[in-house]
Amino acid sequence: MSQTVRTRPEGSTQALSEAYDTALLDLDGVVYAGGNAIAHAAESLGTARSGGMHLAYVTNNALRTPEAVAEHLGELGVPTDAADVITSAQAVARLIGDQVPAGARVLVIGGEGLRVALRERGLEPVDSADDDPAAVVQGYGGPDLAWARFAEACYAIARGVPWFASNTDLTIPSARGIAPGNGAAVEVVRIATGAEPQVAGKPLPPMHRETVLRTGAKRPLVVGDRLDTDIEGAFNGEVDSLLVLTGVTDGAQLLAAPPQHRPTYVDADLRGLLTGQPAIDQESDGFRCGGWTATAGSERLELTGEGEALDGLRALCAAAWTAAGDGTCALDGAKALARLGL
Numbered sequence: 001m002s003q004t005v006r007t008r009p010e011g012s013t014q015a016l017s018e019a020y021d022t023a024l025l026d027l028d029g030v031v032y033a034g035g036n037a038i039a040h041a042a043e044s045l046g047t048a049r050s051g052g053m054h055l056a057y058v059t060n061n062a063l064r065t066p067e068a069v070a071e072h073l074g075e076l077g078v079p080t081d082a083a084d085v086i087t088s089a090q091a092v093a094r095l096i097g098d099q100v101p102a103g104a105r106v107l108v109i110g111g112e113g114l115r116v117a118l119r120e121r122g123l124e125p126v127d128s129a130d131d132d133p134a135a136v137v138q139g140y141g142g143p144d145l146a147w148a149r150f151a152e153a154c155y156a157i158a159r160g161v162p163w164f165a166s167n168t169d170l171t172i173p174s175a176r177g178i179a180p181g182n183g184a185a186v187e188v189v190r191i192a193t194g195a196e197p198q199v200a201g202k203p204l205p206p207m208h209r210e211t212v213l214r215t216g217a218k219r220p221l222v223v224g225d226r227l228d229t230d231i232e233g234a235f236n237g238e239v240d241s242l243l244v245l246t247g248v249t250d251g252a253q254l255l256a257a258p259p260q261h262r263p264t265y266v267d268a269d270l271r272g273l274l275t276g277q278p279a280i281d282q283e284s285d286g287f288r289c290g291g292w293t294a295t296a297g298s299e300r301l302e303l304t305g306e307g308e309a310l311d312g313l314r315a316l317c318a319a320a321w322t323a324a325g326d327g328t329c330a331l332d333g334a335k336a337l338a339r340l341g342l
Contacts, residue, residue, distance in 0.1 A: 003238065005326050006262040008287065008318035011279030016242060016265065016272065017048040022217035023273060024239075026202075027059040027069070029225035029247020030270070032076060034175025038246045042077035044270035053273070055084060056215045058222075060201040060229060062089035062139030062166035062182070063111040083214070088166035088201035089139055091210040093117035095200045096164050100134040107131065107161070109153045109189075110139035110182075114166065129155035138189065138197065139166035140182040150188050157193045167201025169229060173247050203232035203260075212237075223273070225249055227261035240264040242272055251313055251342035255301065255320040255333045262321055266314055278311060280318045287318035296323035296331055303336035312340045 012019055025031060031041045049055050057069065057080065064072075066085035073080040093114070096106060100123070108114050108125045114137055115125040126133055129152050136156045141149065157163050168183035186197060200206040202224075211217070220239050224230020225247025234241035243249060243263035254266065265277045281288045286295035291307025294315035301316055316336055320329040 003235070003259070005259045006264070007322040007325075008280045009262075009266050009314050010240075010264050010277065012265070012277040015051075015274050015276055016221060017051050017053040017274055020053070020219050020221035020240070022054040022056055022215055022220045023048065024056050024058045024211055024215070024217065024220050024222045026224035026226070026230050026247075027057055028061060029173040030223060030244055031057070031073070031078065033173045033247070035072070036175055037076040037078075039269065041270045044273055045078050048273045054215070054217070055080070056211070056217070057085045058202070058207070058211050059085070060088045060167035060169050060182075060207075061172065062087055062092070062113045062117075062201075063142055064113050065116045066090075068113075086207075086211050086214050087113055087117065088207060089113040089117035090120070090214075091207045092137055092139070092164050092166045092200035093121045093123065094210060095198060095206045096135050096137060097121040097123060099162070104134035105131055107133035107136045107152060107156050109136065109149045109185075110141040110145070110166070114139045128152060129159070129161075133161055135162050135164055137164045137166070138182065138186055140172070140185070143179065145185070150185065150192070153189050154192045157189070157195050163189070163193075163195055163197040165197040165199045165201075167207075167229070168197075168199055169201070169226070171248060173225075178248060202229040203236050205236060208233060208237040223270070227253060227257055227263075231257075231263045232260045234263075235260045242267060244269050244272060246270075251316075251337045251340070252333060254313070255316055255337075256324075256328050256330075257321070258324075258328050259326055262317075266310065266317065268310055278314065280314055282318070287315045287322070289315040289318070294319040294336065296320065296329075300332040300334075301329075301336045303339055309340040309342060312336075313342060
């Protein structure tokens with residue numbers, strides 16, 4: 001896919017909730033972390049929704065059903081219909097359903113979300129490699145998923161049964177920090193079998209297809225905290241994106257982002273949906289945003305001025321991404337980020 005290389009975050013004179021008809025929101029690290037609401041999330045989403053923006057929740061976590069996710073969001077003060085929740089379990093179930101006979105058995109290594117999604121597609125979840133499955137599907141099963149489940153997957157895959165994964169996120173945010181995600185579990189099976197799964201979740205096309213089919217979005221904005229899933233997924237789908245800094249991505253990772261990981265907009269949290277975004281101007285002495293000016297030196301990124309920290313980060317992004325072009329910026333940005341407290 002050929003796209004223009006993004007060299008700076010964009011500005012917007014409109015609030016993002018007015019400029020886009022649908023927000024495609026990641027959950028973990030954006031709306032909540034470890035089950036607890038992230039600061040300002042519920043209020044910001046309520047305001048965006050009351051202003052006419054359609055909110056859809058797009059998650060790579062295949063553990064819970066859309067009904068369970070919607071119930072949890074309601075408890076956090078974000079009233080949501082189950083139809084507005086799109087999971088990687090649904091995306092992988094459609095992917096499997098396109099390749100196996102109707103009513104086929106599927107060996108499930110994961111949680112209830114996968115089972116419900118498979119039944120929705122007319123497929124039968126089973127628990128053993130000896131149940132003659134037509135496919136193996138692996139999704140996040142929570143921290144207590146038994147090691148024996150990985151063995152069942154390996155037994156079936158060794159017999160030639162095709163293997164599918166809901167997603168390959170190596171980590172997942174929790175209330176106590178960053179924990180292993182489904183991608184770490186997929187690696188266990190990959191190492192044991194030497195096989196490669198077909199993957200449905202962000203950033204790959206099956207998830208984008210599932211999201212478009214279920215939301216009908218015309219001008220969507222992907223909102224996420226991860227460069228390698230949310231932002232790359234938006235890039236692959238050729239739609240705009242907002243990175244919020246409430247999850248796994250930090251300033252250094254953002255400055256080093258290759259083209260497919262560069263978001264359209266950057267903000268601290270979901271309050272960014274309710275505002276415009278400042279323009280970044282290229283001047284003779286560098287890139288200016290608000291009261292900050294960023295330049296790319298021979299060895300490091302330089303930052304002068306004062307003002308809002310996010311404006312400084314946006315200016316640094318412009319300097320770093322421009323210097324990197326279609327590659328990755330290797331300039332040291334640590335001192336500049338420290339000035340911003342990031």
